[in-house]
Amino acid sequence: MTSIIAQIKDRFAQALTLAFGPDWASTDPLLAPTSNPKFGDYQANLAMGLARPLQRSPRAIAAELVNHLQLADLCDPPEIAGPGFINLRLSVAYLQSQIQRRQAHPRLGINCVSQPQRVIVDFSSPNIAKEMHVGHLRSTIIGDCLARVQEFLGHSVLRLNHVGDWGTQFGMLITHLQETCPQALEADSGMGIGDLVNFYKQAKQRFDQEPEFKQRSRQAVVDLQSGNPRATRAWQLLCKQSRQEFEQIYRRLDITLEERGESFYNAYLGAVVEDLAAQGLLQENEGARVVFTQGFTNKEGLPLPVIIQKSDGGYNYATTDLAALRYRISQDRGDRLLYVVDAGQSTHFAQVFQVAERAGWIPAGVTLTHVPFGVVQGEDGKKFKTRSGETVRLKDLLDEAVARARADLEQRLALEARQEPQELIESIAETVGLAAVKYADLSQNRTSNYLFSFDKMLALQGNTAPYMLYAYVRIQGISRKGNIDFDHLPPTATLQLQEEAEFTLARHLLQLEQVLEEVAIDLYPNQLCLYLFELSQKFNQFYDLCTVLQAPEPQRTSRLMLAHLTARTLKLGLNLLGIAVLERM
Numbered sequence: 001m002t003s004i005i006a007q008i009k010d011r012f013a014q015a016l017t018l019a020f021g022p023d024w025a026s027t028d029p030l031l032a033p034t035s036n037p038k039f040g041d042y043q044a045n046l047a048m049g050l051a052r053p054l055q056r057s058p059r060a061i062a063a064e065l066v067n068h069l070q071l072a073d074l075c076d077p078p079e080i081a082g083p084g085f086i087n088l089r090l091s092v093a094y095l096q097s098q099i100q101r102r103q104a105h106p107r108l109g110i111n112c113v114s115q116p117q118r119v120i121v122d123f124s125s126p127n128i129a130k131e132m133h134v135g136h137l138r139s140t141i142i143g144d145c146l147a148r149v150q151e152f153l154g155h156s157v158l159r160l161n162h163v164g165d166w167g168t169q170f171g172m173l174i175t176h177l178q179e180t181c182p183q184a185l186e187a188d189s190g191m192g193i194g195d196l197v198n199f200y201k202q203a204k205q206r207f208d209q210e211p212e213f214k215q216r217s218r219q220a221v222v223d224l225q226s227g228n229p230r231a232t233r234a235w236q237l238l239c240k241q242s243r244q245e246f247e248q249i250y251r252r253l254d255i256t257l258e259e260r261g262e263s264f265y266n267a268y269l270g271a272v273v274e275d276l277a278a279q280g281l282l283q284e285n286e287g288a289r290v291v292f293t294q295g296f297t298n299k300e301g302l303p304l305p306v307i308i309q310k311s312d313g314g315y316n317y318a319t320t321d322l323a324a325l326r327y328r329i330s331q332d333r334g335d336r337l338l339y340v341v342d343a344g345q346s347t348h349f350a351q352v353f354q355v356a357e358r359a360g361w362i363p364a365g366v367t368l369t370h371v372p373f374g375v376v377q378g379e380d381g382k383k384f385k386t387r388s389g390e391t392v393r394l395k396d397l398l399d400e401a402v403a404r405a406r407a408d409l410e411q412r413l414a415l416e417a418r419q420e421p422q423e424l425i426e427s428i429a430e431t432v433g434l435a436a437v438k439y440a441d442l443s444q445n446r447t448s449n450y451l452f453s454f455d456k457m458l459a460l461q462g463n464t465a466p467y468m469l470y471a472y473v474r475i476q477g478i479s480r481k482g483n484i485d486f487d488h489l490p491p492t493a494t495l496q497l498q499e500e501a502e503f504t505l506a507r508h509l510l511q512l513e514q515v516l517e518e519v520a521i522d523l524y525p526n527q528l529c530l531y532l533f534e535l536s537q538k539f540n541q542f543y544d545l546c547t548v549l550q551a552p553e554p555q556r557t558s559r560l561m562l563a564h565l566t567a568r569t570l571k572l573g574l575n576l577l578g579i580a581v582l583e584r585m
């Protein structure tokens, strides 16, 4: 990819070679967008750091570099400021030609990467028969966005749902199912178990209170693990029902995911133990087989082991993750493994990665990254709960966002005395409500805890989905009002930037590529949100200050082009966040 910054960096490498010799070519030009447009678009701050090694004043170094910088096709002549900053301003000719180039390109001028990677994104990953809670929702929304960005840039992405579908908790679930609802287990009875979350609670309660039930549950685990058909059927039924519930959420949120739960890796757990033993990494500890990791200690300051195999022969969450990691590298051919999982599991992943590293399972060039995120809090700053203190069900949460979006819309329609068909109202409310939930999550720095507020996420002003959607709708309104087919603006039309607001908007439009590159590398969706928010603001400023439909030609067409490119950029950017746009709202 060749974002503007990347191009300028190349030119600096050339100038460094010419000015100081090839040894200096890879010096980082310390290039950053300027904080104040007065200084141009970018500033290169390398001269100060070179003063000592080159034994010259920073200003002299800057002057020497500027002498050799070949930037005439991109920028106005560079200026040196202060102690030795090099200020760069994109030239009007370049801005205009670049906007036109993007305008003519189906991907807005963004090429696919030249070396695509196999990126595996582990996200969502709820647990069978337990509710999918707001933490899983965060993982789902963030993971989907990261997958979309990687896909757009041309990487080959495998989206994996590491569902919790195995483990000792299935003993009590199977036993409870067999005892309370045996009919459901008849072949093809098609019967449902009902509310699974309640079912889980009941099973857990019996497990904790009835010693005999506990005993039978233990046996059921053994049955399941040894492939007993009745136990297997019960397990399948539980998985199937959960899956249906998860799928409703995924469908509604437009999430594509491949389910590959923990049970899938059963067959590979034994080999994990064998290989760790062969590497001399396994140790006995209180009857269990463990690996002691370096740099992790418990509360008493003692080394913290990763339990690979428990004393009863059972395996652990970490063992499954080790097997999964090996499978993703050897069979799925992953180059980059991402795990979008809450920050509470940071130690787990750091340990798993360390064990895999020391066992020699990570080939050169393969990277493992835990992509952590903070917890969801209610407006009171406490853990997000319903008023009566229960965990919020995802379906209810989405329904409420949509209901509130509908109420807002109806209020606005009443104020404007506007009549719209009920169907349209419903579909706008659904889009706005879901967009608000997604955007509110993505626009936060994911590592901080996230305060869930319906009022904030649905506000028409501020860094919210409705604000962004509204900017898009505003542009569609221009085309409706002026009867303009944006896709067929005169092919000979040229861009003519005139007003400061137009320049500001044009410059911002050109930064999309840079932002997407950053998101792909750093994995912070809030950077894309911020970019789109500023784009909407800059568009609104432009539209408030510059006439469009009433402007004389060639300004009129030129401004229509800017508006259209803004709309397409918003649409693409929102789409990469997993958010659909609206033509009207």
Ligand code: ARG
Pocket (backbone or CB within 6 Å): 122, 125, 126, 127, 162, 163, 164, 321, 324, 339, 341
């Ligand atoms: N099921 C787990 C949970 O709900 C998340 C799994 C994350 N992925 C993984 N490979 N461990 O906490």
